[in-house]
Amino acid sequence: MKLKISAVSYTNTKPFIYGIQHADLLNKIELSLDTPTDCAQKLIDDKVDIGLIPVAATLNMPYWEIVSDYCIGAVGPVNSVFIFSNCDIKDVKRIQLDPESRSSNNLAKVLLKNFWKIQPELIVDAEDYTTSTDPKTACVLIGDRTFGKKDKYPFVYDLAEEWQKFTGLPFCFAAWIANKPIPQEFIDEFNVALKSGLDHRSEVLKELTPRTDFDLEDYLMHKLDFDLTEKKKEALHLFLKYIKDL
Numbered sequence: 494m495k496l497k498i499s500a501v502s503y504t505n506t507k508p509f510i511y512g513i514q515h516a517d518l519l520n521k522i523e524l525s526l527d528t529p530t531d532c533a534q535k536l537i538d539d540k541v542d543i544g545l546i547p548v549a550a551t552l553n554m555p556y557w558e559i560v561s562d563y564c565i566g567a568v569g570p571v572n573s574v575f576i577f578s579n580c581d582i583k584d585v586k587r588i589q590l591d592p593e594s595r596s597s598n599n600l601a602k603v604l605l606k607n608f609w610k611i612q613p614e615l616i617v618d619a620e621d622y623t624t625s626t627d628p629k630t631a632c633v634l635i636g637d638r639t640f641g642k643k644d645k646y647p648f649v650y651d652l653a654e655e656w657q658k659f660t661g662l663p664f665c666f667a668a669w670i671a672n673k674p675i676p677q678e679f680i681d682e683f684n685v686a687l688k689s690g691l692d693h694r695s696e697v698l699k700e701l702t703p704r705t706d707f708d709l710e711d712y713l714m715h716k717l718d719f720d721l722t723e724k725k726k727e728a729l730h731l732f733l734k735y736i737k738d739l
């Protein structure tokens with residue numbers, strides 16, 4: 494039986510996909526690429542065995558375990574998870590959430606309550622959630638859809654950077670999580686494939702469509718930080734605690 498794996502369809506996950514596709518492991522799995530929200534829902538519904546899921550979604554799972562030493566994380570600014578705003582965050586009245594996100598929507602809520610100490614109205618199904626033209630409405634946006642948008646708003650908050658200001662910790666947005674015990678032998682092979690993908694980031698970069706409005710090399714090599722370190726695990730558990738207290 495092949496293990497079913499759902500991974501994120503954004504650029505941040507391309508190094509992992511490269512590693513998996515260049516390993517024997519590819520023959521032992523069924524891989525699908527999904528938005529983070531769909532990765533989480535597939536794992537919760539047991540449609541897959543492992544997902545690169547937003548860590549916030551573990552709060553909706555009766556059983557979960559981390560099955561890799563790697564994650565989608567950052568130490569300081571990540572450059573693809575933002576609150577875009579037309580006014581200072583302190584004056585924001587409404588925030589549109591991103592339907593593709595579970596972690597960053599919750600991170601925004603945690604920071605609004607505990608760091609900025611404001612209570613704007615949260616809007617879940619905004620018609621055009623990717624933009625905000627209203628002077629007092631901001632939006633949470635994640636992933637490739639943020640590329641090139643940083644200069645379009647007068648107030649821009651990188652949520653991994655704000656989390657670091659708040660806690661002094663790095664952040665882990667998504668981790669490879671299983672909904673059932675996975676054999677150690679598979680975990681070991683999986684880690685080797687993921688690491689190989691990270692080691693081949695310069696190859697991955699050659700396969701990406703170049704952009705003039707976003708530094709893909711800086712993003713994959715420096716802004717994203719893929720090691721699931723003890724500090725990131727500490728941040729993960731602290732983040733889950735803050736979400737529970739919302």
Ligand SMILES: C=C(O[C@@H]1C=C(C(=O)O)C=C[C@H]1O)C(=O)O
Pocket residue numbers: 501503505529530546547565571573574593594595596597598635636637666667
């Ligand atoms: C850094 C990012 O991390 C992500 C953010 C996620 C979320 O907010 O739920 C989930 C997976 C990652 O793709 C990003 O998407 O830009």
